[in-house]
Amino acid sequence: MNRRKTAIFKAGLDTLYYTGAHRALAPLTCGAGIIFTLHNVVPGAPPAFAPNRILTITPEFLKAVVVRIRAAGLDLVSLDEAHARLQGEGSDRRFACLTFDDGYRDNLEHAYPVLKRHDVPMAIYVATCMPDGTAEMWWLALEFAIAAAGSIEVPTAEGSETFSCETLEQKYDTYETVYWRLRAMDEEGKRATVRNIAARAGIDMAAAVRDLSMTWEEIAWLAGDPLVTIGAHTVTHSALAKLSDAQVEYEMAESRRLIGEHTGVRPCHFAYPYGDAGSAGPREFALADRLGFATAVTTRPGVLYPEHGHHLTALPRVSLNGDYQSLRYLDLFLTGAPFALFNRFRKVDAA
Secondary structure, eight states, X not given: OOHHHHHHHHHHHHHHHHHTHHHHHHHHHOOSEEEEEEOEEOSSOOOSOOGGGGGEEOHHHHHHHHHHHHHTTOEEOOHHHHHHHHTTOSOOSOEEEEEEEEOBHHIIIIIHHHHHHTTOOEEEEEOTHHHHTOOOOHHHHHHHHHHHOSEEEEEETTEEEEEEOXXXXXXXXXXXXXXXXXXXXXXXXXXXXXXXXXXXXXXXXXXXXXXXXXXXXXXXXXXXXXXXXXXXXXXXXXXXXXXXXXXXXXXXXXXXXHHHHHHSOOOOEEEOSSOSTTTOXXXXXXXXXXXXXXXXXXXXXXXXXXXXXXXXXXXXXXXXOGGGOOHHHHHHHHHTHHHHHHTTTOOOOOO
């Protein structure tokens, strides 16, 4: 998100790649498989101000990813097959899964045709507020407000704070500052703040949800294809770690019930919204297991090792980030080397 940090991180990845260290480490770090996180698949280049571009790749890059993964000798499999392999059932070949979060319409319009053409399974974790039309995509509302204004006012406990958004650099700095301030808030405080920002900027959040989300009919149609797995992703797309025990159980169980009601298929796979350590942890992992989910995925970075067969509701994923649309980075990710270094060679992070 922060362009300076992204540049530094890319430099580190490039150093790892061009020294060949990733290839030397691969026998130790490649693991049994890898689950990729995706969100949006949209043609064309993003505008100059696009802080959420990290969530978006192009259909052309998606196709290239599929070809490259297969060329690297990995099987592209469904979550059910990944679950079986992690339990020691079936093939011991390395594998990859492609998973999409939230329930965006572009998954149907642009991702599905590419994957269908290449006979690749896909999983879509649906937050039920998306097809219900009640989602509050606060990260997009913040982007739209900053893009449209020369300044924005952000409510605070003392009144409000004004941020200048005249230049491109100011827009990015404002987004970065306000975004992380919002992430630190409780769910209701965050949503109330963004409603206020959106209202001041004349942003119609409900219209954005209608434009960007799949309908229940579209989700049900996709669920009818054996290549597509529909997983659960909560009701309100809330950071579960900030909710009470009862609220967390409701978010998990009710999203599964609603998806089953609308598609005829009860999900057995789950994704934690945001998915980082501050949004989901041991409490959520234990509850997902108790509720009977076969797998549940985080966004904690890493590949899958056989040891993850004992931690199936705390699985890591690797983001196919829109800032890293280069097969060079994909090659690095497939070795697992960057994540082994990041995790200090700890294979499982379920704490």
